[in-house]
Amino acid sequence: MQPFVFNALPGRVIFGSGTLSQVGDEIRGLGCSRALVLSTPQQQTQAQRLAAQLGDLAVGVYTNATMHTPTDVTFHALQFFREAEADCVVALGGGSTIGLAKAIALNTDVPQIVIPTTYAGSEATPIIGQTENGIKTTQKTLKVLPEVIVYDVDLTLGLPAEMSVTSGLNAIAHAVEALYAKDANPLISMLAEQGIAAIARALPRIIKNPEDREARSDALYGAWACGVCLGAVGMSIHHKLCHTLGGTFNLPHAQTHTAVLPHAAAYNLDAAPAAMARIAAALGVDNAPRGLFDLAKSLGVPTSLAELGLKEADLAKATDIACASPYWNPRAIEPKAIGELLANAWAGNRP
Numbered sequence: 001m002q003p004f005v006f007n008a009l010p011g012r013v014i015f016g017s018g019t020l021s022q023v024g025d026e027i028r029g030l031g032c033s034r035a036l037v038l039s040t041p042q043q044q045t046q047a048q049r050l051a052a053q054l055g056d057l058a059v060g061v062y063t064n065a066t067m068h069t070p071t072d073v074t075f076h077a078l079q080f081f082r083e084a085e086a087d088c089v090v091a092l093g094g095g096s097t098i099g100l101a102k103a104i105a106l107n108t109d110v111p112q113i114v115i116p117t118t119y120a121g122s123e124a125t126p127i128i129g130q131t132e133n134g135i136k137t138t139q140k141t142l143k144v145l146p147e148v149i150v151y152d153v154d155l156t157l158g159l160p161a162e163m164s165v166t167s168g169l170n171a172i173a174h175a176v177e178a179l180y181a182k183d184a185n186p187l188i189s190m191l192a193e194q195g196i197a198a199i200a201r202a203l204p205r206i207i208k209n210p211e212d213r214e215a216r217s218d219a220l221y222g223a224w225a226c227g228v229c230l231g232a233v234g235m236s237i238h239h240k241l242c243h244t245l246g247g248t249f250n251l252p253h254a255q256t257h258t259a260v261l262p263h264a265a266a267y268n269l270d271a272a273p274a275a276m277a278r279i280a281a282a283l284g285v286d287n288a289p290r291g292l293f294d295l296a297k298s299l300g301v302p303t304s305l306a307e308l309g310l311k312e313a314d315l316a317k318a319t320d321i322a323c324a325s326p327y328w329n330p331r332a333i334e335p336k337a338i339g340e341l342l343a344n345a346w347a348g349n350r351p
Ligand code: NAD
Pocket: 040, 041, 042, 043, 066, 067, 068, 069, 093, 094, 095, 096, 097, 099, 117, 118, 119, 120, 121, 122, 123, 125, 127, 128, 129, 155, 156, 157, 158, 159, 160, 163, 167, 170, 230, 253, 254
C-alpha cells in the first residue's frame, strides 16, 4: 500500500424514494425555520410545490439560478435572501441551483439542504465555481459544503434522456480524475470505480426507459459516489479545460464534460497506467479513453465541441487560458499537446 492522507468531509445524506417529504424535518433538524427555496426558471413549478409543502418553513422562492454561477445573479439572490430574512437555503435542482446555494452560503454562512436532480455531483463537494467578467474561478472551502443532501430518485425520473447521459458522464469525469489525482487514496479510488460502473451500467437502461427506477437509482448512487470523489481529491486537466470552456465560452457544462473527457483521458493515458486500468475495468473495456468515447457515442449524445457551438477559431484562446494557470496533472501540461487535445475534442475524433 502506498502512503496516503485522507480527509473525511462532514455531511448528512438521505437517499431513497419519496425522501422529499423529509425536507421539513431536516430544516428543523438544523435549528432553522425560515428557508429560501432555490431553483432555475425551468424548475420553478417544482420549487413552488416544495415551498407549499414546507408551509411556514419556507419564506420565499428564488428561481433565477443560472449555469456557471455568475456573480451578478448571486448578488441579486443575496438581496432577495436578506429581504426574506431567511436562515437557510433549500436548493432543488442540478449543479447550477446548488452552485447558487453555495454562493449564498459563502457570503452568509447559512446552512444548506440540497436536493440534486441531475448527476453533476456538486452537492457532495466543498467547491464553488463562480463566473465574473467571462472567467470562471473555483475555490475550495468548507463554508460551501452542504450540510444535508436529500437524494430523491423520484425527482430524476423526468430528467431528459440526453441530459441524463451527459450529466452521468460529468459524474464519471470526477471519478476518472480522482483515480489519477495527486492526492488519490484507496477509499476514494474504490468509490470512483463503483461510481463509474454504476453510471455506465445505468445509462443504457435510462436511454431505453427514462422511468426505469432501478437504473435511475443506480445512476443517482453513482452520482453521489463520483461527487464524493470530486470533493475529496484534486482535479486535473479535464476539469481545467471544462471550467475554461464553460466560463469563457459559455458552453453547457455536462455536454462539455462529455466531449472533452475521452481526450483528457487519452492525454493522461501513459502517465497514469494504473488509474486507466481501473477506469477500463469499471467500464468493462480494454482502453479507458476509447471506452469513454464509445459509451457517449452509443448513447447518441454529442461528442464534439463543434456540435456545442465552439468556433474552431476559439481553440487557441481556450488553450492559452487553460495553460496559463493549470491544475496539477499526472502528465506535464504541454501547450502544443493541449491544443491537439482540444482540436480532437472539437472535431469529435475517436481517441
Ligand atoms: P443545471 O443545474 O444547469 O441543469 C440543467 C437544466 O436541467 C436546468 O434547466 C435545470 O433546471 C434542468 N433540470 C435539472 N434537473 C432536472 C430534472 N430532474 N428534470 C428536468 N429538468 C431538470 O446542470 P448541471 O449540469 O447539473 O449543473 C451545471 C453547473 O453545476 C455548472 O455551473 C457547474 O460548474 C456546476 N457544478 C459544480 C460542481 C462543484 O463541485 N462545485 C460540480 C459539478 C457541477
